[in-house]
Amino acid sequence: MAATSEDGTTPGIPTPWNRPQRRREQPALSREQIVAEAFALLDSDGIEALSMRKLAARLNAGATSLYTHVANKDELLALVVDQIFGGLPQPAAEGSEVPEVWRAKVMELAEGMRAAIMRHPWMVSVIGDVGMIYLGPNWMRLSETFLAVMETAGFDTGEANDAMSAVMGYTIGTACVEASWVTALARSGQDEQEWMNRLLPAVIEATKEFPRLHRLYTTEVPEEVAAGRDSNFGRGVDVILDGVEAALAARRRG
Amino acid sequence: MAATSEDGTTPGIPTPWNRPQRRREQPALSREQIVAEAFALLDSDGIEALSMRKLAARLNAGATSLYTHVANKDELLALVVDQIFGGLPQPAAEGSEVPEVWRAKVMELAEGMRAAIMRHPWMVSVIGDVGMIYLGPNWMRLSETFLAVMETAGFDTGEANDAMSAVMGYTIGTACVEASWVTALARSGQDEQEWMNRLLPAVIEATKEFPRLHRLYTTEVPEEVAAGRDSNFGRGVDVILDGVEAALAARRRG
DNA sequence: GCGCCGCTCCGAACACTGTACGGACACCGC
DNA sequence: GCGGTGTCCGTACAGTGTTCGGAGCGGCGC
Numbered sequence: 001m002a003a004t005s006e007d008g009t010t011p012g013i014p015t016p017w018n019r020p021q022r023r024r025e026q027p028a029l030s031r032e033q034i035v036a037e038a039f040a041l042l043d044s045d046g047i048e049a050l051s052m053r054k055l056a057a058r059l060n061a062g063a064t065s066l067y068t069h070v071a072n073k074d075e076l077l078a079l080v081v082d083q084i085f086g087g088l089p090q091p092a093a094e095g096s097e098v099p100e101v102w103r104a105k106v107m108e109l110a111e112g113m114r115a116a117i118m119r120h121p122w123m124v125s126v127i128g129d130v131g132m133i134y135l136g137p138n139w140m141r142l143s144e145t146f147l148a149v150m151e152t153a154g155f156d157t158g159e160a161n162d163a164m165s166a167v168m169g170y171t172i173g174t175a176c177v178e179a180s181w182v183t184a185l186a187r188s189g190q191d192e193q194e195w196m197n198r199l200l201p202a203v204i205e206a207t208k209e210f211p212r213l214h215r216l217y218t219t220e221v222p223e224e225v226a227a228g229r230d231s232n233f234g235r236g237v238d239v240i241l242d243g244v245e246a247a248l249a250a251r252r253r254g
Numbered sequence: 255m256a257a258t259s260e261d262g263t264t265p266g267i268p269t270p271w272n273r274p275q276r277r278r279e280q281p282a283l284s285r286e287q288i289v290a291e292a293f294a295l296l297d298s299d300g301i302e303a304l305s306m307r308k309l310a311a312r313l314n315a316g317a318t319s320l321y322t323h324v325a326n327k328d329e330l331l332a333l334v335v336d337q338i339f340g341g342l343p344q345p346a347a348e349g350s351e352v353p354e355v356w357r358a359k360v361m362e363l364a365e366g367m368r369a370a371i372m373r374h375p376w377m378v379s380v381i382g383d384v385g386m387i388y389l390g391p392n393w394m395r396l397s398e399t400f401l402a403v404m405e406t407a408g409f410d411t412g413e414a415n416d417a418m419s420a421v422m423g424y425t426i427g428t429a430c431v432e433a434s435w436v437t438a439l440a441r442s443g444q445d446e447q448e449w450m451n452r453l454l455p456a457v458i459e460a461t462k463e464f465p466r467l468h469r470l471y472t473t474e475v476p477e478e479v480a481a482g483r484d485s486n487f488g489r490g491v492d493v494i495l496d497g498v499e500a501a502l503a504a505r506r507r508g
Numbered sequence: 509g510c511g512c513c514g515c516t517c518c519g520a521a522c523a524c525t526g527t528a529c530g531g532a533c534a535c536c537g538c
Numbered sequence: 539g540c541g542g543t544g545t546c547c548g549t550a551c552a553g554t555g556t557t558c559g560g561a562g563c564g565g566c567g568c
Contacts, residue, residue, distance in 0.1 A: 061546075064529095065545075073526065128301070128430075162493065176382075182385075206391075241497070246496050246497070327556090
C-alpha cells in the first residue's frame with residue numbers, strides 16, 4: 001500500500017510531509033521591499049532590465065504576486081521616482097533673508113536634484129510614463145522647502161512659485177538631456193573620453209555648415225567634459241537667480 | 255488539362271496571370287514615408303500605439319520590411335523627434351543688436367519649442383531613449399540660429415552657449431513636466447476641468463501639512479489653467495533673459 | 509542571352525513583455 | 539467548524555522588438 005517513498009517526500013503528490021508549512025511567517029512581500037528592490041535593479045542594470053518577472057525573481061516571488069502590492073508597473077515606477085526625491089538635501093529656510101544665503105540654498109537644491117537625475121539616469125525614460133509626479137509626498141515636501149526658502153528671502157507667493165518653476169524647470173531639462181546622453185553612450189558600450197577621440201571628428205565634420213556650432217565644438221569640447229558640464233550648470237542657475245533677484249529688487253524699489 | 259479557372263486567378267498556385275507583377279514600380283517604402291507615418295500614428299494615438307507591426311500595417315507593408323530602412327525602433331524615434339525640430343520657427347538674426355529685438359526672437363524660439371512639445375506630448379516618453387538628440391540635423395540648425403541671434407546681440411561664444419542652454423533647458427524641463435501631466439490626464443480619460451472639480455479637493459487635502467503648497471493650490475489654481483501655464487512660462491523665460499542681459503551689461507561696463 | 513549580385517520585402521519564429529484570471533492556502537472572527 | 543479576507547502564484551493571452559532565411563526583382567558584366 002505504501003506507494004510513496006519512506007520519508008513521504010515523493011515529488012508531485014502532496015502529503016502531510018511535503019506540503020509547505022507556515023508560509024505566513026511574515027507577509028514576505030511588502031510595497032516598500034518591492035520599491036527598494038526595483039530601485040536597486042534600475043540602478044544596477046538600467047531601465048530595460050526592469051520587468052515584473054525579473055523583479056519578482058530577485059525577491060524570490062512569483063511575478064504576479066507583485067500586483068497585490070502595486071497596481072501596475074506605472075504605479076511602481078511612480079513610487080520609485082518619488083522615493084528618489086525623498087533622499088535629496090533639503091536645507092532649512094532659516095537665514096534666507098540674506099541674498100547670499102538663499103542663493104546658496106537654492107543652488108544646493110538644484111544641484112541635489114541634478115545629481116540625483118545623473119546618478120539614476122533611468123529616471124529620464126520614466127518621466128513620460130509618470131505623469132503627476134508632483135503629487136508624490138516627497139516631491140511635495142521638496143517643493144515646500146523650496147517655497148519656504150524663497151518666501152523667507154522676501155518673495156511673495158507668486159514670485160516664489162515663478163522662481164521655483166524656473167529653477168526646477170531648468171534643472172530637470174538640463175539634467176534630462178545630459179542623462180539621456182550618458183545613457184546613450186553607456187548603451188553603446190563606449191566611455192565618454194573614448195567617444196571624444198573616435199566620433200567627435202565626424203561630428204565636427206557634420207557641423208561644418210553651422211559655423212557657430214562648429215566653433216563651439218572645436219574650442220569648448222576638449223576641456224574636461226564632465227567638469228565642464230557641472231560648471232555650465234552652476235552658471236545657468238546663477239544666471240536664473242540673477243534674474244529672480246533683480247525682479248525682487250525692482251519690486252522693493254517701486 | 256486546364257485545371258485552373260478561365261482567368262487564371264486560381265488562388266494558391268502561381269500562374270503567369272496572378273503572379274505579382276512589377277513589384278518595383280517604385281521602391282514602395284522609404285525612410286521618409288516611414289518617419290512621416292510614425293509621426294502621424296504617434297500624434298493620433300500616442301506612444302503606446304506605436305509598434306513596428308501597426309506602423310507597417312498602416313503602410314501596407316510587412317513589419318520586418320521597416321528594418322531595411324531603419325536600424326531599429328530607437329533610431330526611428332530619433333528620426334521622428336528630429337523632424338519635429340525642423341518645423342519650428344527660426345527667426346533670422348538681423349536686427350538682434352537691439353535688446354527688445356533679440357529678446358523677442360529668443361522668446362519666439364522658446365515658445366515654438368514648448369508649443370511643439372505640447373502638441374506632440376509623446377515626445378516626453380521618448381527623450382530618454384533618444385540620447386544624442388542634439389546631433390540631429392534639425393536640432394543643429396535650431397541651435398545655430400539660436401547662437402546667431404545671441405552673437406548678433408553682442409554675446410561672445412561662451413556667453414551665447416550659456417544663454418542657450420539656460421533657455422533651452424528651462425523650456426524642455428518645463429514642457430516635459432507639463433506634457434507628461436496632460437498625457438496622464440488624457441490616459442485617465444478625464445479632461446482638465448473635470449479633474450479640477452473632482453480630484454483637486456483631495457489633492458488640497460493631501461497638501462495640508464505643506465502650508466505654502468497648500469496656499470498655492472487654493473489661491474492660484476482655480477484661474478484659467480492652460481492660459482495660466484502659458485503666462486507662467488513666458489514669465490520664466492523673461493526672468494532668465496533678465497539674468498542673461500544683466501551679465502552682458504556687466505561685461506560691457508567693466 | 510545568361511548568370512549573378514545586391515537590394516527590397518516579408519513569413520515564421522524566438523524570446524520576452526505586462527497583466528487578467530482563478531485557484532490554493534494561511535489566518536481571522538464567529 | 540466555517541466562511542471571509544488577504545496573500546501568493548501557475549497558467550494563459552495578446553501582444554512586443556527583432557533575427558533569420560528565403561523569395562522576387564533590377565541591373566551589371568560577359
